[in-house]
Amino acid sequence: MKTYRRAVLVIAAVLGLLALWIMASFTTLNACAFANQHTEFIKDQTQLAIKADNFEKAKYYAYKALRGINNTKKNFKDCGCENALKNITEAEKNLKVATKSKSFEDSKTFLEIAMKNTLNSIEALEEFENNDQSEYGDDLLVLNTKQVLNDQGGVLLSKAKQLRETMNQSLAEFENSLDKVIQYVDCPDAFNFISKIHTKTKEQLRKGSHSEAKIYYHKRVKEITYDALTRLNGCPVK
Template sequence: MKTYRKVVLLIATILGVLFLLLMASFTTINACAFANQHSVFIKSQTQLAIESSDLEQAKYYAYKALKGINKTKNNFKDCGCENALVNIKQAEQNLKQATKTNSLEASKSFLQTALKSTMISINALEEFEDGDNTTYGNDVLVLNTKQVLNEQGGVILPKAKRLKEAIDLNVSQFEQSLQNVLEHVECGDAFNFISKIHTKTKEKLGDKSLSEAKIYYHVRVKEITYNALLSLEGCPAK
């Protein structure tokens, strides 16, 4: 029983690490999406400020755009797109200047610059999120740098492929731990334990809102647990 508890603890630990890895990856993806959504709002408010016929109205919309930046600044940081972050900060500075001027003409000059920076930020986010659909498609981009050569064998993989490989790596660790269960845990206890994971995974796959990455993860876990259960065929459940 002590061996069983030890292996179960190992499985639980690996599942926890895998969950945190996946959540970190998904958080990055969601952060980019949120940053993009807020950028569209910031752009619209800045445009309304530029179209305003008096200074107070221009400042009103400039403040709304600034509020949008404050709400999403952490999303820009979490996303990891440096170009988008730099430009949204520049937009913020120009919007602040637009609210401090005493003439509509001067305010609109800052607003135009802020709008330009916001547009650059939006484009940078779109390119960053859709990296797999750029000129390079699904091919790899070879960089002749020591860091890349050492860390990735001379290539930088598209974001979606990096996520898939991260999932594969950690799922393989889970598979190895299941093998420990099969080898060291009494047959009936192992069957019950793996059955619970398999059933829960199938339930998760019934969620229609799952992203492609999460579907891939759950399908892999389902396959691994199914194969493990097949190896225990005829084993009495407890």
């Protein structure tokens, strides 16, 4: 259990590093995409809490989901999707009630509500990202989506070179974060964590209708996560 808790702490730290990457990248697509990916983690932990066979396990996974929300909430604000932020905030409230419930049965009721909130948040983020794609051109880099939505001004950089350099810097930090996962997290946990990001990225690429910048971004994340998974080598038995 100590090893597993250590893995959880390291993963939480990596999520924090990814949040810093998002803040430094200037791109709405990063903020929204990684808010979505982190919410998948929150969804998984909430689901484990619902399926738990005793109250203590349910609270354990609920607290993990709460930590996930705390680590990614800034991403939601940077993304500018108010509906997603509202739902993830509701999920946070219901998870807290679940951990403080007096009975296992009452706790599961609030966990179920938190799960619905989380799924609504994921749906809102995906819808927002699609709408954002139709509003901004292929080579525009948006500094602050919420500001742009308010006054349609914002800070826009149209030079492809600036876009590529900024994204490469952010992707390098993301790759370093995965290195830490591989180094400090037990192989099965690391493999599961990175696999989910890799799968989510492939799903985004299959959707099509992305801007050139988003296609480049998703392809690089796919390549980086694939390389990380290859390094783990399927977690062979030592």
